[in-house]
Amino acid sequence: MKYDVIVVGGRIGGSISSLFASRNDVDVLMIEKRQEIGSPVQCAEGTTFSTFETLEMKPSKKYICSEIRGAQVHAPDGRTMKVEEGMTDGNILNNNTISEGYVLDRRVFDKYLAIESAKVGTDVMVKTTVKDLIRKEGKVCGVVAKHLGETMEIKADVVIAADGVESNLAYKSGINSIKNPDDICSCAQYELVGLDIDPNLLEFYFGRTVAPGGYSWIFPKGEGIANVGVGVRNSTETAYYYLKKFVSKFDATPVELNIGGVPLSGPMDKTYNDGFLVVGDAAGQVDPITGGGIHITASCARIAGEVAAEAIKEENVSSMSLKRYDELWRDEFEDNLKTSFKFRKAFDKLSDSDMNALAEFFENNDLEKISKLTTLKFLGKHPNLLKLLKDLL
Amino acid sequence: MRYVVESCGYCGACVAVCSNKLLELTENEIIIREGCKNCGRCEKVCPLGALISEDAR
Numbered sequence: 001m002k003y004d005v006i007v008v009g010g011r012i013g014g015s016i017s018s019l020f021a022s023r024n025d026v027d028v029l030m031i032e033k034r035q036e037i038g039s040p041v042q043c044a045e046g047t048t049f050s051t052f053e054t055l056e057m058k059p060s061k062k063y064i065c066s067e068i069r070g071a072q073v074h075a076p077d078g079r080t081m082k083v084e085e086g087m088t089d090g091n092i093l094n095n096n097t098i099s100e101g102y103v104l105d106r107r108v109f110d111k112y113l114a115i116e117s118a119k120v121g122t123d124v125m126v127k128t129t130v131k132d133l134i135r136k137e138g139k140v141c142g143v144v145a146k147h148l149g150e151t152m153e154i155k156a157d158v159v160i161a162a163d164g165v166e167s168n169l170a171y172k173s174g175i176n177s178i179k180n181p182d183d184i185c186s187c188a189q190y191e192l193v194g195l196d197i198d199p200n201l202l203e204f205y206f207g208r209t210v211a212p213g214g215y216s217w218i219f220p221k222g223e224g225i226a227n228v229g230v231g232v233r234n235s236t237e238t239a240y241y242y243l244k245k246f247v248s249k250f251d252a253t254p255v256e257l258n259i260g261g262v263p264l265s266g267p268m269d270k271t272y273n274d275g276f277l278v279v280g281d282a283a284g285q286v287d288p289i290t291g292g293g294i295h296i297t298a299s300c301a302r303i304a305g306e307v308a309a310e311a312i313k314e315e316n317v318s319s320m321s322l323k324r325y326d327e328l329w330r331d332e333f334e335d336n337l338k339t340s341f342k343f344r345k346a347f348d349k350l351s352d353s354d355m356n357a358l359a360e361f362f363e364n365n366d367l368e369k370i371s372k373l374t375t376l377k378f379l380g381k382h383p384n385l386l387k388l389l390k391d392l393l
Numbered sequence: 394m395r396y397v398v399e400s401c402g403y404c405g406a407c408v409a410v411c412s413n414k415l416l417e418l419t420e421n422e423i424i425i426r427e428g429c430k431n432c433g434r435c436e437k438v439c440p441l442g443a444l445i446s447e448d449a450r
Contacts, residue, residue: 166405239440261406
């Protein structure tokens with residue numbers, strides 16, 4: 001068997017890469033190790049409106065559970081700060097509003113994207129695990145796959161690894177992709193039914209007793225239904241321990257348990273090789289503060305599919321040619337991801353009392369009218385925060 | 394490293410951090426290849442506690 005492009009992984013990164021490669025008239029095979037695309041869900045399912053601009057798709061009620069118009073942040077001492085519709089986060093999240101977007105049904109959305117890709121010509125193999133890369137004179141030229149006990153070699157000019165945080169393919173291609181455990185957010189989430197929540201409001205809870213090294217969240221998915229989850233880092237207890245603790249305060253019933261590991265280390269130094277590209281979680285294309293990655297992956301995967309197709313048409317799939325993918329996605333996201341990583345490192349140093357002090361400050365001051373003098377007075381009373389600010393500047 | 398398959402959520406966080414790349418996530422199981430030094434990196438990130446250092450047994 002021989003294809004122009006093999007995409008490994010059938011979630012968002014894989015389906016979008018294959019969709020845009022197929023649309024550019026090359027033969028594409030997408031391989032998914034699970035027997036069902038979109039399952040299990042490993043995500044809080046929130047994304048920005050811009051995801052659909054990237055995909056040039058009209059959002060559909062088939063996979064959109066709720067539209068988000070605001071967010072509420074809970075400090076460790078219970079103080080809250082509401083982020084209103086239209087407020088932006090500066091450059092941290094590429095000028096997307098932090099409080100507007102959609103909560104998706106990933107099970108339906110991922111499958112929908114795979115179907116769209118198949119409609120334009122992508123071949124799809126499910127329940128097929130890629131065990132290794134085929135290499136010739138150092139260049140990646142296919143994969144060794146296993147389906148129902150049968151091992152097969154499938155050749156390709158370009159292999160796109162979109163196989164998630166658990167990817168081993170980047171490493172096999174010669175790219176160092178080993179993650180530091182302190183940079184992995186360990187997550188557990190229930191889909192809860194019977195909640196008394198605002199269906200258009202995201203909620204975030206911070207504090208060492210709630211989610212050390214991370215946060216807990218409520219992402220509404222409709223009337224009384226929400227993804228309620230916890231992400232922790234460098235914790236002695238598991239994410240599941242904190243999830244059980246967090247949900248014990250709600251009189252609601254879980255109908256689904258989701259588990260995930262989110263890479264918060266920022267992008268990898270290199271995301272291409274001869275005949276090879278990496279996208280999505282496998283490439284660290286995730287915002288290190290929020291852990292959100294759908295809109296970033298959507299853009300990067302589109303670029304990967306288009307660059308791979310272009311390189312094949314030019315009959316040059318060398319590292320030098322495929323480097324265009326790396327340059328294009330970095331132009332769009334790298335500065336923001338690096339800034340976000342710097343902020344994440346600073347936030348790691350915040351104690352609960354620092355977070356409470358910040359919450360009190362924002363509670364007592366209008367965010368858009370805070371004067372320099374007021375800020376300086378506040379920082380004078382909180383030397384730890386002043387030091388962190390100096391580190392950031 | 395002891396792997397409790399009944400406790401596994403198949404998220405692959407452990408695979409991402411294995412410094413010797415000895416772990417592999419198949420559809421519904423983690424495969425641990427020979428050579429594990431029981432370093433505990435995978436245990437640290439497992440959301441459900443499915444990986445347990447031999448020392449902790």
